[in-house]
Amino acid sequence: MDRLNWNTKALNRADRLARARHALGTRLDGKLVATDAVVPLLESTLEAGDRVCLEGNNQKQADFLARSLRAVDPQQVHDLHMVQSVLALPEHLDLFESGVARRLDFSFSGPQGARLANLVSARRIEIGAIHTYLELFARYFVDLTPKVALVAAHAADAQGNLYTGPNTEDTPAIVEATAFSGGIVIAQVNELVDGATTKLPRVDIPADWVDFVVKAPRPNFIEPLFTRDxxxxxxxxxxxxxxxxxxxxxxxxxxxxxxxxxxxxxxxxxxxxxxxxxxxxxxxxxxxxxxxxxxxxxxxxxxxxxxxxxxxxxxxxxxxxxxxxxxxxxxxxxxxxxxxxxxxxxxxxxxxxxxxxxxxxxxxxxxxxxxxxxxxxxxxxxxxxxxxxxxxxxxxxxxxxxxxxxxxxxxxxxxxxxxxxxxxxxxxxxxxxxxxxxxxxxxxxxxxxxxxxxxxxxxxxxxxxxxxxxxxxxxxxxxxxxxxxxxxxxxxxxxxxxxxxxxxxxxxxxxxxxxxxxxxxxxxxxxxxxxxxxxxxxxxRDLSDASGGLYRPPARFRNW
Amino acid sequence: MDRLNWNTKALNRADRLARARHALGTRLDGKLVATDAVVPLLESTLEAGDRVCLEGNNQKQADFLARSLRAVDPQQVHDLHMVQSVLALPEHLDLFESGVARRLDFSFSGPQGARLANLVSARRIEIGAIHTYLELFARYFVDLTPKVALVAAHAADAQGNLYTGPNTEDTPAIVEATAFSGGIVIAQVNELVDGATTKLPRVDIPADWVDFVVKAPRPNFIEPLFTRDxxxxxxxxxxxxxxxxxxxxxxxxxxxxxxxxxxxxxxxxxxxxxxxxxxxxxxxxxxxxxxxxxxxxxxxxxxxxxxxxxxxxxxxxxxxxxxxxxxxxxxxxxxxxxxxxxxxxxxxxxxxxxxxxxxxxxxxxxxxxxxxxxxxxxxxxxxxxxxxxxxxxxxxxxxxxxxxxxxxxxxxxxxxxxxxxxxxxxxxxxxxxxxxxxxxxxxxxxxxxxxxxxxxxxxxxxxxxxxxxxxxxxxxxxxxxxxxxxxxxxxxxxxxxxxxxxxxxxxxxxxxxxxxxxxxxxxxxxxxxxxxxxxxxxxxRDLSDASGGLYRPPARFRNW
CATH class of the missing domain: 3.40.1080.10 (Glutaconate Coenzyme A-transferase)
Structure with a gap:
């Protein structure tokens, strides 16, 4: 086969980045995207049919990016193939109702399981397969590599280094697969630091692997799944x-x-x-x-x-x-x-x-x-x-x-x-x-x-x-x-x-x-x-006492 | 149990870093260690009985650090427990002959297999177990976590960011397990860039996870294992x-x-x-x-x-x-x-x-x-x-x-x-x-x-x-x-x-x-x-031709 170009992924990536710069104008400063510019960011970087990982973990959710993706114009962005561990939020399924997404490979849907079954029987969702977590990550490196990853971290600095805090979860696997295959990584964060006078507490994902950072209006949602009274x-x-x-x-x-x-x-x-x-x-x-x-x-x-x-x-x-x-x-x-x-x-x-x-x-x-x-x-x-x-x-x-x-x-x-x-x-x-x-x-x-x-x-x-x-x-x-x-x-x-x-x-x-x-x-x-x-x-109360007061259960578990 | 301190790992780490600063004096500049100061670096950061990962991959070898570890004083550094994928170099086994190391958990020994068998029957090496690669990495996060990791990368910048080039191999798994358990990460590199006027081509390991960087006198050894004429x-x-x-x-x-x-x-x-x-x-x-x-x-x-x-x-x-x-x-x-x-x-x-x-x-x-x-x-x-x-x-x-x-x-x-x-x-x-x-x-x-x-x-x-x-x-x-x-x-x-x-x-x-x-x-x-x-x-020659001359086999395979 005579193939003229073997770096189409890199060219396509450059196109997307250029489109984003054009669409955002002054609302893009280095890698930092203005909060109100996320929908145009998604519309300019996504293409119809893209394979997309919208970070839905067992606990941490890229919820702002999920809501923003729901708000894109389905005429422009449609038939996405979602490849994500967990479908935890209603927004994750809304995408399929509006036609923004069509195909799904995942691991766990928890509370969305009934709605997912309905959407499947109504033929609004085409399920690729249901995986175990590590199995899905493995496929990120084989035949389900995300073209665009929408992830969540606690904080970023001006260069784009990410600090996840304790809920690092799936982020390293998602970002590595995407960043090293000519994909685009977009992170929502709760906080921004300049990286010069204020530094991140530590770096979980190097800036080099991240294309865009946006401060979310609210901290990302995290579910306390492992607390048992x-x-x-x-x-x-x-x-x-x-x-x-x-x-x-x-x-x-x-x-x-x-x-x-x-x-x-x-x-x-x-x-x-x-x-x-x-x-x-x-x-x-x-x-x-x-x-x-x-x-x-x-x-x-x-x-x-x-x-x-x-x-x-x-x-x-x-x-x-x-x-x-x-x-x-x-x-x-x-x-x-x-x-x-x-x-x-x-x-x-x-x-x-x-x-x-x-x-x-x-x-x-x-x-x-x-x-x-x-x-x-x-x-x-x-x-x-x-x-x-x-x-x-x-x-x-x-x-x-x-x-x-x-x-x-x-x-x-x-x-x-x-x-x-x-x-x-x-x-x-x-x-x-x-x-x-x-x-x-x-x-x-x-x-x-x-x-x-x-x-x-x-x-x-x-x-x-x-x-x-x-x-x-x-x-x-x-x-x-x-x-x-x-x-x-x-x-x-x-x-x-x-x-x-x-x-x-x-x-x-x-x-x-x-x-x-x-x-x-x-x-x-x-x-x-x-x-x-x-x-x-x-x-x-006993658990908190046993910890010397260091364990502070979420309000809904505080019954004393 | 009343335990007075639950952060002994962090305190011990601080001790080791302080000892290294003291031992190296002006031969330490930020994270950068003078090439001739590696033996004192190892002697000051290692303690007897430490679990150590000396990066020996299937291909890339931290060979300068291996030679340097062989040169430490066995009175001071001894009975190390080596946890590394591959025993490829004679130096890997020399450590056991001199008493610097005693116990070994690994995956593959290849050409050193006969000497390894001899050392085991002479009771100079105590083998923990022989693993598959992923299995050994898994144990890095459970019961074989390295206290000190000695790794190899192609280049580093002044902050300590590492660029591995194509042979990233085991480095991310080793460094993550070590850096996030109060351990110490030491990297040998072939090149140094300042990070300001010259930047790394990309970042494979963030500086945040690396404690010391040393420029090796020779580029690290890499074995072409997968070439078949x-x-x-x-x-x-x-x-x-x-x-x-x-x-x-x-x-x-x-x-x-x-x-x-x-x-x-x-x-x-x-x-x-x-x-x-x-x-x-x-x-x-x-x-x-x-x-x-x-x-x-x-x-x-x-x-x-x-x-x-x-x-x-x-x-x-x-x-x-x-x-x-x-x-x-x-x-x-x-x-x-x-x-x-x-x-x-x-x-x-x-x-x-x-x-x-x-x-x-x-x-x-x-x-x-x-x-x-x-x-x-x-x-x-x-x-x-x-x-x-x-x-x-x-x-x-x-x-x-x-x-x-x-x-x-x-x-x-x-x-x-x-x-x-x-x-x-x-x-x-x-x-x-x-x-x-x-x-x-x-x-x-x-x-x-x-x-x-x-x-x-x-x-x-x-x-x-x-x-x-x-x-x-x-x-x-x-x-x-x-x-x-x-x-x-x-x-x-x-x-x-x-x-x-x-x-x-x-x-x-x-x-x-x-x-x-x-x-x-x-x-x-x-x-x-x-x-x-x-x-x-x-x-x-056919392979090289098929690649349009882009594939350039190592000299020993160039028979045309």
Whole structure:
């Protein structure tokens, strides 16, 4: 092929920059764009059909740029292909209603899930695929590279250096992919400093990678997603947390781990300095974490349990506590957190021995999903954390023991010695409104048909889950050897749900004799001991007190 | 626990910086260290037992810092714990002989493998673990965080901003983990610019993350690892490449992929604009790559086959070609490559449908390894690329088809629909010196015993490999249903090796009838057509010519 020009991306980039300079005139000063000039900036730099990353993270939102993008003229800017982690704001979907955007590749939609499903069935949105976070970032460097990135930072200096503050999150991955492929990076910031008399507290993204900076009229929105009020933890959750600690963490010697979001895992965090301490486990489990700065971890940190925490994002109210606990968190020279979702997801995948999280439904094969009918939500990072990292080659006692259990007695390729990640699903047998967590058939199958997906939206596959933990006991699926054993192991911890009631009692007892199923009493746990008194903090006030007043929960969590 | 201070890392960092200022006096100007003051810099900033990353990449080496570290006083600096990707230089091992270092966590040792094995058996080196690259980076953020990072860049400005040039490689991952955990970052550079009258071509690492910069007396060493002279490609390799293209790439419609290093895969690259073009496959396969800038890919790029390439590192001599092909490569505003091993490994893991590479030995379970007796080498990135990414949730036709083949007729968890990555091992049945590539027992098992490893050093597990390709045919292991079928499928392509000769002929013919084994003639490939004439370049000169003279191979490859 004779191709005349192989630097069309660079030429196109220069065109866009020239158009922006022309459109903005004096409203552009170096890289600094006047706040009221953002819509013309977007209209001059965007082209129809562009692939655009509008930074929507799990927490931090480029909300001003989202509103501004909604305001562009759809005659001029249309059919954008949005490639962003999270659809969190109504504006993210408004873009599709107005025709500004058409195609979508994403990871998680949370509260927008129902509206997203409606727009998909009305054919206003064409979904490329639903990814896990790290998987989407990976595609930014392969076939979903953004042409324009619209990101959020806390502050910028006159040169365009960005300071993200604790919620660095996805920004480095997005900006790197865009800046090094002839794309354009536009950042909204809460504050501007001149860089000469006032300097940024630190640099998170170098100016060299940023084309335009605009001060937003309001600070960017950040959602406190990881705050769980200990007052809402039930005694059943305390019991399950005791089983997790004694039956899994201690059993395997889990030193490096990730916790999902929720009250179940918050209960584990709050039992470390009390129950786990009484078992003599300090220093033996839970030393290194890939985890957001969960407030529920404060008592364990204060009690000296935690050596390090690397974070995907941050958590509102934890700023001063993190600053005062620099030995534990990854912070910059300014003392504030440097989170990084890409590296933390890699850490969760490759450097952790255990992931534990909750789900809404589990079927008889052990497949689990939070997908529910009429909503398209995605799973964020869970499938990455909740999968065996088969490229892992470094050993740890926990990983080796799990691998031995999975492979004992097997032959051929399946019997070749190898470690395995512990992947635990922790659920009460009935969730709210008495919906059973155990089902014959996941809603995911119906959703697949409804939404025309290639595969059912399964969060964690039965092939990958190693333990299911309910108030009735722990099913260790590493030890099952065929479909029937797996089914009965699951039924055997499914309590009074229809799935649980339909168990083969004799087979379940046999599995219990083999240690495949373990009840609280098999673990030496007396359910009467499972009271809220075991929690190292029983209220938000307790958490704040445990932090010496350094943790300052957002107003809506301040109930004292 | 009552802990008096939770910012000991920051205090310790301040101590080290103060010691360095004191030790260097006028030989320190801002962040700039006089070349002859590096040994005192290291002696003042390092403490016994420190975890240290001495940047040893697959290609770029912080060689001046390595030599300087070898020169420190072992009375003062000793028992370091080295955490680095690659042990490439003799100096890397000298550190252990002199007692400066004691413990080692790494990914690949290449030419130092034999000496490493000797030092381990002499108990001079304590190996923590051997990792894949991304796995080691992940641990930098969990339990192997460097206290001091000694890195290499092409240039720095007076503020300490770093320009890496095309070999960015591991630097961003190393520096981020160190700089945001109270560590110290020291960079050797080839050039210094003042940042005022002369600016860096671009910024790869912001000054904010760098503590000290020193100009090395010589430019850092970079190894051209990915150059393969087309003159050395055999007709058997041409035949195997034809089978890969027609029997795997076309069959699955592989659009996004990674190639291992070697002549086998170079042959595939050189057949795209000729053989694959004749099959009408242009635009249907091989559009997006996670790959270093392989010179052998030049003819395919020139023929318009390649839309994008994201790279782990770079390749010497490709600088001007990359600059002139900015639409294809990830480059900065300066036109030179921005490689990034962490993101490219993530891309290979999560965004590619196929990995194809070579090995030295394959056993009857399909386990393969390049480990050989008396050497401890590691596998670099291969286990990460050559493993199914079980956290992946986005679909592609190639991935869905592989998943369907693997799961057809299975029940339970193993039958739940799911995609699968294509992992191909491409080997001639006999390697050099007539050593059979197919063996009853991998040397890895003996090496495990010799070196006291927890597990045998298997590069790619039989559980993960999907196809084995030899000059005799392709064994599609996705279609086997038990150990015996797997064994016979492997024997059936193992040619005249003892393993191949011991095949059950009737069973192999049966597997061929089922399409588990496919011979060249089953694929409509006439081996007589497999001549070197099919190669789009047959010499280094041809490659250079194909690039319009832009590719300038290193002297040792210039044979015209």
């Amino acid at each position: 200990p007052a809402q933890i039930s005694e059943i959750q305390v019991l399950m947390a005791m089983m997790a600690i004694k039956g899994i963490y201690a059993e395997y010697g889990v030193q490096r781990l990730n916790h999902g979001i929720g009250f179940d895992t918050a209960a584990i965090e709050l039992l470390l300095p009390t129950y786990a301490e009484s078992l003599g486990l300090k220093g033996k489990i839970c030393r290194h974490w890939a985890l957001n700065p969960h407030p529920a971890l404060i008592p364990a940190i204060e009690a000296g349990w935690v050596e390090s925490i690397h974070s995907f994002g941050s958590e509102l109210g934890m700023e001063e506590y993190i600053r005062a606990r620099g030995d534990v968190f990854f912070t910059g020279a300014d003392g504030s957190l440097r989170s990084n979702r890409a590296f933390c997801q890699a850490a969760g995948h490759y450097a952790c021995d255990l992931f534990i999280g909750s789900t809404l439904q589990i079927d008889l094969d052990g497949n689990s999903s939070t997908a529910t009918l009429g909503r398209i939500t995605g799973f964020g990072g869970a499938p990455n954390m909740g999968a065996d990292a088969r490229g892992r080659r470094h050993a740890s006692p926990a990983w080796l023991k799990a691998g031995r259990e999975a492979r004992a007695g097997r032959t051929g390729a399946a019997g070749t010695p190898r470690g395995q990640k512990l992947v635990v699903q922790m659920v009460e047998t009935f969730r709210e409104h008495m919906q059973p967590a155990f089902v014959e058939r996941l809603d995911a199958w119906t959703l697949q048909e409804q939404a025309g997906m290639e595969l059912p939206p399964i969060m964690i596959y039965g092939d990958d889950v190693t333990h299911i933990l309910t108030e009735e006991g722990i099913a260790n699926l590493l030890l099952v050897r065929n479909d029937e054993e797996r089914e009965q192991a699951i039924r055997g911890v499914a309590g009074y749900t229809p799935v649980g009631l339909a168990r083969d009692r004799r087979m379940v007892e046999n599995l219990r004799d083999r240690g495949v199923i373990r009840r609280p009493e098999d673990l030496g746990i007396d359910p009467r001991m499972a009271t809220r008194n075991l929690l190292a903090a029983r209220s938000m | 087309p003159a050395q490609i055999s007709e058997i390799q041409v035949l195997m490449a034809m089978m890969a293209i027609k029997g795997i790439y076309a069959e699955y419609g592989v659009q996004r992929l990674n190639h291992g290093i070697g002549f086998d895969t170079a042959a595939i690259e050189l057949l795209l604009p000729t053989y694959a073009e004749s099959l009408g496959l242009k635009g249907k396969i091989c559009r997006h790559w996670a790959l270093n800038p392989h010179p052998a890919l030049i003819p395919a790029i020139e023929a318009g086959w390649v839309e994008s390439i994201h790279s782990f590192g770079s390749e010497l001599g490709m600088e001007e070609y990359i600059r002139a092909r900015g639409d294809v490569f990830f480059t900065g505003a300066d036109g030179s490559l921005r490689s990034n091993r962490a993101f490219c490994q993530a891309a290979g893991h999560y965004a590619c449908d196929l990995f194809i590479g070579s090995t030295l030995q394959i056993d009857l379970d399909g386990n393969s390894s390049t480990a050989t007796l008396g050497r401890i080498t590691g596998f670099g990135g291969a286990p990460n690329m050559g493993a199914d990414a079980r956290g992946r949730r986005h679909a592609s036709p190639a991935w869905l088809k592989a998943g369907r083949e693997a799961r057809a007729g299975r029940t339970g968890a193993a039958g739940t629909p799911r995609g699968q990555k294509l992992v191909v091992q491409m080997v001639e049945t006999f390697r050099e010196h007539m050593q059979p590539a197919f063996v009853e027992r991998l040397d890895a098992w003996t090496l495990q015993e010799q070196a006291g490893m927890e597990l045998p050093p298997i590069m790619i597990y039989g559980d993960d490999v999907t196809h084995i390709l030899t000059e005799e045919g392709i064994a599609n292991l996705l279609l086997v249903r038990n150990d015996e079928e797997r064994e016979q499928a492997i024997r059936g392509v193992a040619g005249y090796t003892p393993v191949g000769l011991a095949r059950d002929r009737r069973m192999v013919e049966n597997l061929r009838d089922r399409g588990v084994i496919r011979r060249p003639e089953d694929l409509g490939i006439d081996p007589r057509m497999a001549t070197r004439n099919l190669l789009a370049a047959r010499s280094m």
